[in-house]
Amino acid sequence: MAGHSPTVDSKTLWGGGISPFKVSYGKMMMWFFLVSDAFSFSGLLISYGFMRHSFEETWPVAENVFTHFPFFHGDQPLLYVALMTFILIMSSVTMVLAVEAGQRMDKSKVIRWMAWTIVGGLVFVGSQAWEWMHFIHGTELGALQLVDGTIVQWLNEAKDAIVMPGAEGLTISGAEAAALIKEGTEVYGANLTVNEYGLPLFGDFFFFITGFHGTHVFSGVVINFIIFVNVLKGTYEKRGHYEMVEKVGLYWHFVDLVWVFVFTFFYLV
Amino acid sequence: MSDFDRTAEYAHSHSEEDGIGLRKHIWKIFWVLLAITGAEVTLGLFWKDWSLAWAFVKWTFIILTLIKAYFIVADYMHLKHEYKNFKLMVAVPYIVLVIYLIIMVLAEAVFVHDSHNLM
Structure with a gap:
């Protein structure tokens, strides 16, 4: 530590002229x-x-x-x-x-x-x-954005079934999925x-x-x-x-x- | 250098011999930080295989992070060795306000989350 300031009482310490925090x-x-x-x-x-x-x-x-x-x-x-x-x-x-x-x-x-x-x-x-x-x-696979904005993942590379978000991971396939896929956009x-x-x-x-x-x-x-x-x-x-x-x-x-x-x-x- | 700038008075300096000990300490802290990061990554990769509860894993992450933060601020940023009043001035306002903000905002988040489910 730098050889700075001998002991000073608190009045002098806060009286200006030196750093009360001992830091520049x-x-x-x-x-x-x-x-x-x-x-x-x-x-x-x-x-x-x-x-x-x-x-x-x-x-x-x-x-x-x-x-x-x-x-x-x-x-x-x-x-x-x-x-x-x-x-x-x-x-x-x-x-x-x-x-x-x-x-x-x-x-x-x-x-x-x-x-x-x-x-x-x-x-x-x-x-x-x-x-x-x-x-x-x-x-490479991307994902599907439904009309309401929800992002759903593809079940597999065939891209004919989707997995809904959330912990349950509800899968939709068949005609119901086909309709959703047709309306949605790939992202x-x-x-x-x-x-x-x-x-x-x-x-x-x-x-x-x-x-x-x-x-x-x-x-x-x-x-x-x-x-x-x-x-x-x-x-x-x-x-x-x-x-x-x-x-x-x-x-x-x-x-x-x-x-x-x-x-x-x-x-x- | 003008008379106004008194930085030199407060600048830290140490001898060659002290330097050896200081460098040893710096590397010791490095190994601690590395070990904690390693533990975090290992836990992140394997907690499911070890069938640990998520709440436990999450709090372990948070506590390890705070330990890491302490070592960086106290040793690498040298705050541990600053003057006591200075330490308090830096740390206390930040810690108090951030804890306040975390409690307020996360309580609100839980409320918003529950109101989503009501809709």
Whole structure:
């Protein structure tokens, strides 16, 4: 810890001239920003919870939606997103190692760990783009949207029988199904208005929450890169401390923290 | 540097020897985070095969997530080592308001859900 302020009584502490929180202005403001941003994400995730509980029976199960893994065919639920989580945790570790190196003025180590953090961030954003692509394209089979807007799944590849949404999974076949199929429209993939996996709201929340998070990751990568360039130029070496690295580190860990919650509430529960 | 900016006074620094211990700690937390994530994924993949109750699985996920969040905020974001008043200022308003929001919104969701069934 910095050799700051000998013991002061509380009157002096709050009397101006020193930080009563023993923290610099910039770092405190970063924390304030993160708290407000945490409220934004909480608002999004809690409203997701609201919709999910309101439409409990027909809400799509994420496990059945995100089943792809690069170079592997068939169902691989959870594994891809687990890999993304791992990448983000890893980049959090490299970030905290960069902060640690900065605190003992080790420029070359700061450069090394910040570079890895940026790489990790880019890989994560790329992975998210891949996930979005699969969600937007949907499955080969697609689904059927009935006249009333309900999304029903095909029973098999023949496309002559349908499965109604919900836990019971009521199957309709024969002439009754044929009539419904004739009136309905086939849908593939998901966008903001239609979602082959079920309620369009699921797609909306997916795009909005992971998109908002992805924007944070992307801006985090940009900010990390700017600080990385400053480290290379020796700006902080001259300044005598690497607190800027610590501040962007806070932002980067926050991005990881949000993902921990998105992972749980979007993919696991 | 202007006289106004007093960041240097508050910036953390430590010696080479302290660094060894700190790095060890950082990696220890990493293994904890990885183990928790691994446990979550394993549970997510196999809970049906192990015929566990969904309510149990769900709450396990939520508790593990909160543990993970604690380690990230306390250790990686270093909040554990900040000044006590600062810790409280950051954590308390957030925790109180979010718990309030969760209770209000989810209670409303249950009501809306039940009113769907009445229609």
